[in-house]
Amino acid sequence: MPVTIKSPEEIEKMRVAGRLAAEVLQMIGPHVQPGVTTGELDRICHDHIVNVQHAIPAPLNYHGFPRSICTSVNHQVCHGIPGERVLKKGDIVNIDITVIKDQYHGDTSKMFFVGEPSIQARRVTQVSHECMCRGIAIVKAGVRLGDIGHAIQTHAEQNGCSVVREYCGHGIGRQFHEEPQVLHFGQPGTGMELAPGMTLTIEPMINAGGRQVRLLPDDWTVVTRDHSLSAQWEHTILVTETGHEVLTQLPGDGL
Numbered sequence: 001m002p003v004t005i006k007s008p009e010e011i012e013k014m015r016v017a018g019r020l021a022a023e024v025l026q027m028i029g030p031h032v033q034p035g036v037t038t039g040e041l042d043r044i045c046h047d048h049i050v051n052v053q054h055a056i057p058a059p060l061n062y063h064g065f066p067r068s069i070c071t072s073v074n075h076q077v078c079h080g081i082p083g084e085r086v087l088k089k090g091d092i093v094n095i096d097i098t099v100i101k102d103q104y105h106g107d108t109s110k111m112f113f114v115g116e117p118s119i120q121a122r123r124v125t126q127v128s129h130e131c132m133c134r135g136i137a138i139v140k141a142g143v144r145l146g147d148i149g150h151a152i153q154t155h156a157e158q159n160g161c162s163v164v165r166e167y168c169g170h171g172i173g174r175q176f177h178e179e180p181q182v183l184h185f186g187q188p189g190t191g192m193e194l195a196p197g198m199t200l201t202i203e204p205m206i207n208a209g210g211r212q213v214r215l216l217p218d219d220w221t222v223v224t225r226d227h228s229l230s231a232q233w234e235h236t237i238l239v240t241e242t243g244h245e246v247l248t249q250l251p252g253d254g255l
Protein backbone atom coordinates (compact mmCIF):
# COMPACT_ATOMS: atom_id res chain seq x y z
CA MET A 1 0.00 0.00 0.00
CA PRO A 2 1.35 3.45 -0.85
CA VAL A 3 1.85 6.28 1.63
CA THR A 4 -1.49 7.83 2.53
CA ILE A 5 -2.07 11.58 2.73
CA LYS A 6 -4.80 12.30 5.28
CA SER A 7 -7.67 14.67 4.52
CA PRO A 8 -8.65 17.34 7.08
CA GLU A 9 -11.47 15.05 8.26
CA GLU A 10 -9.07 12.14 8.70
CA ILE A 11 -6.58 14.38 10.53
CA GLU A 12 -9.28 15.32 13.01
CA LYS A 13 -9.91 11.62 13.69
CA MET A 14 -6.16 11.03 14.08
CA ARG A 15 -6.10 13.84 16.66
CA VAL A 16 -8.83 12.10 18.65
CA ALA A 17 -7.14 8.68 18.50
CA GLY A 18 -3.79 10.24 19.42
CA ARG A 19 -5.24 12.04 22.41
CA LEU A 20 -6.89 8.85 23.67
CA ALA A 21 -3.63 6.90 23.44
CA ALA A 22 -1.83 9.66 25.36
CA GLU A 23 -4.55 9.66 28.01
CA VAL A 24 -4.04 5.93 28.60
CA LEU A 25 -0.34 6.52 29.31
CA GLN A 26 -1.29 9.33 31.70
CA MET A 27 -3.92 7.16 33.41
CA ILE A 28 -1.59 4.18 33.94
CA GLY A 29 1.31 6.17 35.42
CA PRO A 30 0.22 6.03 39.08
CA HIS A 31 -0.28 2.24 38.78
CA VAL A 32 3.34 1.60 37.81
CA GLN A 33 4.62 0.74 41.30
CA PRO A 34 6.78 -1.97 42.89
CA GLY A 35 4.69 -5.13 43.29
CA VAL A 36 2.33 -4.63 40.35
CA THR A 37 2.41 -7.23 37.57
CA THR A 38 2.60 -6.26 33.92
CA GLY A 39 -0.57 -8.31 33.45
CA GLU A 40 -2.41 -6.04 35.90
CA LEU A 41 -1.24 -2.98 33.98
CA ASP A 42 -2.56 -4.59 30.80
CA ARG A 43 -5.94 -5.28 32.37
CA ILE A 44 -6.29 -1.72 33.68
CA CYS A 45 -5.41 -0.25 30.26
CA HIS A 46 -7.69 -2.68 28.44
CA ASP A 47 -10.65 -1.83 30.65
CA HIS A 48 -10.03 1.91 30.34
CA ILE A 49 -9.73 1.79 26.55
CA VAL A 50 -12.81 -0.40 26.09
CA ASN A 51 -15.14 0.81 28.85
CA VAL A 52 -14.19 4.47 29.32
CA GLN A 53 -12.86 5.49 25.92
CA HIS A 54 -15.13 3.19 23.90
CA ALA A 55 -12.13 2.49 21.72
CA ILE A 56 -10.24 -0.64 20.64
CA PRO A 57 -6.79 -1.73 21.93
CA ALA A 58 -5.01 -2.27 18.60
CA PRO A 59 -2.37 -4.80 19.77
CA LEU A 60 -4.95 -7.36 20.97
CA ASN A 61 -4.89 -10.18 18.39
CA TYR A 62 -2.70 -8.09 16.04
CA HIS A 63 -0.78 -10.81 14.15
CA GLY A 64 -1.62 -13.01 17.14
CA PHE A 65 -0.36 -10.69 19.91
CA PRO A 66 -2.23 -11.93 23.02
CA ARG A 67 -2.60 -8.72 25.11
CA SER A 68 -3.81 -5.11 24.76
CA ILE A 69 -0.55 -3.26 25.47
CA CYS A 70 3.18 -3.95 25.26
CA THR A 71 5.30 -3.83 28.43
CA SER A 72 9.06 -4.06 27.91
CA VAL A 73 11.20 -4.22 31.06
CA ASN A 74 14.94 -3.45 31.45
CA HIS A 75 16.83 -5.29 28.67
CA GLN A 76 13.59 -5.98 26.79
CA VAL A 77 13.61 -3.74 23.70
CA CYS A 78 9.97 -3.87 22.57
CA HIS A 79 6.84 -6.03 22.19
CA GLY A 80 7.02 -7.44 25.73
CA ILE A 81 3.90 -9.47 26.55
CA PRO A 82 2.21 -8.49 29.83
CA GLY A 83 1.88 -11.37 32.27
CA GLU A 84 2.87 -12.60 35.73
CA ARG A 85 6.10 -10.59 35.96
CA VAL A 86 6.15 -8.47 39.11
CA LEU A 87 7.77 -5.03 38.74
CA LYS A 88 10.38 -4.26 41.38
CA LYS A 89 12.29 -1.21 42.57
CA GLY A 90 14.92 -0.19 40.04
CA ASP A 91 13.12 -1.61 36.98
CA ILE A 92 12.52 0.58 33.94
CA VAL A 93 9.53 -0.27 31.79
CA ASN A 94 8.27 0.93 28.44
CA ILE A 95 4.51 0.91 28.08
CA ASP A 96 3.32 1.10 24.47
CA ILE A 97 -0.31 2.01 23.82
CA THR A 98 -2.13 1.91 20.51
CA VAL A 99 -5.86 2.63 20.32
CA ILE A 100 -8.28 2.60 17.42
CA LYS A 101 -11.07 5.18 17.58
CA ASP A 102 -13.48 5.76 14.70
CA GLN A 103 -11.23 3.56 12.51
CA TYR A 104 -8.03 5.58 13.09
CA HIS A 105 -4.96 4.64 15.15
CA GLY A 106 -3.00 6.59 17.77
CA ASP A 107 0.32 5.04 18.90
CA THR A 108 2.53 6.27 21.74
CA SER A 109 4.89 4.88 24.35
CA LYS A 110 6.98 6.13 27.23
CA MET A 111 9.38 4.92 29.90
CA PHE A 112 8.42 4.60 33.56
CA PHE A 113 10.77 4.23 36.53
CA VAL A 114 9.78 1.76 39.23
CA GLY A 115 11.28 3.26 42.38
CA GLU A 116 14.71 4.85 41.92
CA PRO A 117 16.52 3.95 38.68
CA SER A 118 20.25 3.29 38.43
CA ILE A 119 22.39 6.01 36.85
CA GLN A 120 22.69 3.90 33.68
CA ALA A 121 18.93 3.34 33.52
CA ARG A 122 18.28 7.05 33.89
CA ARG A 123 20.85 7.78 31.23
CA VAL A 124 19.60 5.43 28.49
CA THR A 125 16.06 6.60 29.22
CA GLN A 126 17.08 10.24 28.83
CA VAL A 127 19.15 9.64 25.69
CA SER A 128 16.29 7.76 24.02
CA HIS A 129 13.90 10.60 24.87
CA GLU A 130 16.32 13.14 23.42
CA CYS A 131 16.67 10.97 20.29
CA MET A 132 12.90 10.95 19.77
CA CYS A 133 12.69 14.71 20.35
CA ARG A 134 15.52 15.42 17.88
CA GLY A 135 13.80 13.28 15.26
CA ILE A 136 10.47 15.03 15.80
CA ALA A 137 12.04 18.50 15.86
CA ILE A 138 13.12 18.38 12.22
CA VAL A 139 9.84 17.02 10.81
CA LYS A 140 8.30 19.23 8.14
CA ALA A 141 7.30 19.03 4.50
CA GLY A 142 10.35 18.50 2.26
CA VAL A 143 12.54 16.90 4.93
CA ARG A 144 13.69 13.38 4.04
CA LEU A 145 13.39 10.23 6.12
CA GLY A 146 17.18 9.85 6.14
CA ASP A 147 17.47 13.26 7.81
CA ILE A 148 15.34 12.01 10.70
CA GLY A 149 17.26 8.75 11.01
CA HIS A 150 20.56 10.59 10.94
CA ALA A 151 19.53 13.03 13.68
CA ILE A 152 18.52 10.14 15.94
CA GLN A 153 21.53 7.93 15.22
CA THR A 154 24.02 10.74 15.67
CA HIS A 155 22.67 11.68 19.08
CA ALA A 156 22.54 8.08 20.30
CA GLU A 157 26.07 7.26 19.21
CA GLN A 158 27.54 10.56 20.46
CA ASN A 159 26.25 9.49 23.86
CA GLY A 160 27.75 6.01 23.74
CA CYS A 161 24.43 4.28 23.02
CA SER A 162 23.31 2.26 19.99
CA VAL A 163 20.23 2.23 17.75
CA VAL A 164 18.23 -0.97 17.20
CA ARG A 165 17.99 -1.53 13.42
CA GLU A 166 15.44 -4.32 13.16
CA TYR A 167 12.38 -2.29 14.24
CA CYS A 168 11.34 1.16 13.13
CA GLY A 169 8.70 3.86 13.13
CA HIS A 170 5.92 3.73 10.56
CA GLY A 171 3.14 5.49 8.75
CA ILE A 172 -0.14 5.18 10.64
CA GLY A 173 -3.80 5.85 9.97
CA ARG A 174 -6.56 3.39 9.19
CA GLN A 175 -3.81 0.77 9.38
CA PHE A 176 -1.63 0.22 12.45
CA HIS A 177 1.52 -0.03 10.34
CA GLU A 178 1.47 1.82 7.02
CA GLU A 179 4.22 2.93 4.70
CA PRO A 180 6.73 4.44 4.96
CA GLN A 181 9.12 2.72 7.34
CA VAL A 182 10.74 5.37 9.53
CA LEU A 183 14.26 4.10 10.26
CA HIS A 184 16.02 5.50 13.31
CA PHE A 185 19.39 5.59 11.54
CA GLY A 186 20.50 6.79 8.13
CA GLN A 187 22.15 9.37 5.92
CA PRO A 188 21.03 12.97 5.45
CA GLY A 189 19.44 13.80 2.09
CA THR A 190 18.32 10.22 1.45
CA GLY A 191 14.94 8.50 1.51
CA MET A 192 11.39 9.65 0.94
CA GLU A 193 10.45 13.31 1.21
CA LEU A 194 7.82 14.15 3.79
CA ALA A 195 4.63 15.81 2.54
CA PRO A 196 1.85 17.65 4.39
CA GLY A 197 -0.89 15.30 5.61
CA MET A 198 1.39 12.32 6.23
CA THR A 199 1.07 10.80 9.70
CA LEU A 200 3.88 8.69 11.09
CA THR A 201 5.48 7.49 14.29
CA ILE A 202 8.99 8.14 15.57
CA GLU A 203 9.93 5.53 18.19
CA PRO A 204 13.68 4.96 18.58
CA MET A 205 14.79 1.90 20.55
CA ILE A 206 18.13 2.85 22.13
CA ASN A 207 20.46 0.38 23.85
CA ALA A 208 23.01 1.20 26.52
CA GLY A 209 25.30 -1.46 24.98
CA GLY A 210 25.44 -3.10 21.54
CA ARG A 211 22.66 -2.72 18.96
CA GLN A 212 22.12 -6.45 18.40
CA VAL A 213 18.83 -7.98 19.50
CA ARG A 214 17.32 -11.44 19.93
CA LEU A 215 13.72 -12.68 19.83
CA LEU A 216 12.57 -14.69 22.86
CA PRO A 217 10.87 -18.08 22.38
CA ASP A 218 7.47 -16.42 22.98
CA ASP A 219 8.01 -15.09 19.43
CA TRP A 220 7.26 -11.49 20.47
CA THR A 221 9.58 -10.17 23.16
CA VAL A 222 12.70 -8.55 21.70
CA VAL A 223 15.73 -8.33 24.04
CA THR A 224 19.26 -6.97 23.75
CA ARG A 225 21.77 -9.72 22.95
CA ASP A 226 24.26 -8.43 25.50
CA HIS A 227 21.51 -7.93 28.10
CA SER A 228 22.25 -4.19 28.24
CA LEU A 229 19.37 -1.89 29.17
CA SER A 230 17.15 -0.56 26.38
CA ALA A 231 14.73 2.36 26.31
CA GLN A 232 12.11 3.66 23.88
CA TRP A 233 9.72 6.57 23.52
CA GLU A 234 7.12 7.02 20.77
CA HIS A 235 4.85 9.71 19.40
CA THR A 236 2.47 9.87 16.44
CA ILE A 237 3.25 12.94 14.30
CA LEU A 238 1.37 14.88 11.62
CA VAL A 239 3.55 16.46 8.91
CA THR A 240 2.48 20.02 8.08
CA GLU A 241 3.65 22.56 5.48
CA THR A 242 5.63 24.50 8.08
CA GLY A 243 6.49 21.77 10.59
CA HIS A 244 4.55 19.16 12.50
CA GLU A 245 1.92 18.49 15.11
CA VAL A 246 2.47 15.85 17.81
CA LEU A 247 -0.86 14.00 17.88
CA THR A 248 -0.13 11.98 21.02
CA GLN A 249 0.88 14.89 23.24
CA LEU A 250 -1.49 16.18 25.90
CA PRO A 251 -1.64 19.93 26.58
CA GLY A 252 1.04 20.90 29.10
CA ASP A 253 3.04 17.69 28.57
CA GLY A 254 6.08 19.20 26.84
CA LEU A 255 8.47 17.06 24.79
Ligand code: MF3
Nearest residue numbers: 059062065070079096098107
Ligand atom coordinates in the same frame (compact mmCIF):
# COMPACT_ATOMS: atom_id res chain seq x y z
N1 MF3 B 1 2.92 -0.38 19.26
C1 MF3 B 1 3.99 -1.01 18.54
C2 MF3 B 1 4.52 0.02 17.59
O1 MF3 B 1 4.88 1.05 18.05
C3 MF3 B 1 3.57 -2.24 17.82
C4 MF3 B 1 3.12 -3.32 18.71
S1 MF3 B 1 2.62 -4.62 17.73
C5 MF3 B 1 2.11 -5.76 18.87
O2 MF3 B 1 4.53 -0.06 16.41
F1 MF3 B 1 1.51 -6.67 18.21
F2 MF3 B 1 3.15 -6.19 19.53
F3 MF3 B 1 1.29 -5.16 19.69
Ligand code: CO
Nearest residue numbers: 107201203234
Ligand atom coordinates in the same frame (compact mmCIF):
# COMPACT_ATOMS: atom_id res chain seq x y z
CO1 CO C 1 4.47 2.42 16.50
Ligand code: CO
Nearest residue numbers: 096107108234
Ligand atom coordinates in the same frame (compact mmCIF):
# COMPACT_ATOMS: atom_id res chain seq x y z
CO1 CO D 1 3.73 1.73 19.69
